[in-house]
Amino acid sequence: MIEQLIEAGRQIVSAHMARGWGGNLSGRYQGNIAITRSGADLGQLNRSDFVVVTPRAPVHQQRLPKPSSELAMHLTAYQTQPTTQAIIHAHPPNAIALGLLGRDLPALTPDFYVHLGTSAPLLSYITPTTEELGAAVGELLVSSPAVLLQNHGVIVLGHSVSQALLRLMLLEEQAGIYLQALAVGEPRILTEEDMLRLDVVTGGRYRYGERMP
Numbered sequence: 001m002i003e004q005l006i007e008a009g010r011q012i013v014s015a016h017m018a019r020g021w022g023g024n025l026s027g028r029y030q031g032n033i034a035i036t037r038s039g040a041d042l043g044q045l046n047r048s049d050f051v052v053v054t055p056r057a058p059v060h061q062q063r064l065p066k067p068s069s070e071l072a073m074h075l076t077a078y079q080t081q082p083t084t085q086a087i088i089h090a091h092p093p094n095a096i097a098l099g100l101l102g103r104d105l106p107a108l109t110p111d112f113y114v115h116l117g118t119s120a121p122l123l124s125y126i127t128p129t130t131e132e133l134g135a136a137v138g139e140l141l142v143s144s145p146a147v148l149l150q151n152h153g154v155i156v157l158g159h160s161v162s163q164a165l166l167r168l169m170l171l172e173e174q175a176g177i178y179l180q181a182l183a184v185g186e187p188r189i190l191t192e193e194d195m196l197r198l199d200v201v202t203g204g205r206y207r208y209g210e211r212m213p
């Protein structure tokens with residue numbers, strides 16, 4: 001798990017979705033949660049950059065070395081979604097730009113719908129690192145595996161590190177496409193009927209309106 005998170009960090013930085021100390025990664029690890037330490041560079045992680053914390057202890061009771069300042073957001077997400085194995089928080093520019101416009105990211109392509117569901121909702125700006133942000137993110141993650149954080153970044157959940165990374169890449173790519181289309185007109189997004197038909201051809205694995213696991 002930790003090796004996969006290290007590799008994911010490299011890919012996130014090389015894809016320009018985090019810089020310097022920006023972003024953080026976590027995964028379930030031996031009954032606990034392994035999360036990047038505060039100030040870690042996602043592009044150059046090693047095992048000593050991970051802090052193991054207990055999933056249910058309040059943030060202020062967690063021991064040093066200092067875990068990521070976004071620990072509250074990660075822990076709330078794991079509590080909200082027991083099947084989640086990995087979480088990525090990053091600062092992808094297209095997704096952030098879309099959030100500045102006050103827009104959710106709707107499903108524009110079948111790929112997005114199959115991997116991320118009907119949309120990635122936007123959470124209005126809340127100060128980073130606060131427990132208030134963690135609680136608000138947790139509410140939106142009940143119905144979607146990815147949330148846009150206004151004026152900040154995104155949080156994406158996965159059943160595995162590779163799924164969380166794929167979802168992040170898809171989300172950022174689709175945010176860029178949506179911005180390009182918005183710049184010149186009113187984009188067509190997938191309709192409810194489109195998504196219901198996709199449910200049929202994918203064998204009903206992803207049912208419209210149900211929570212995306």
Ligand SMILES: [Zn+2]
Binds near residue numbers: 022089090091128152
């Ligand atoms: Zn951040």
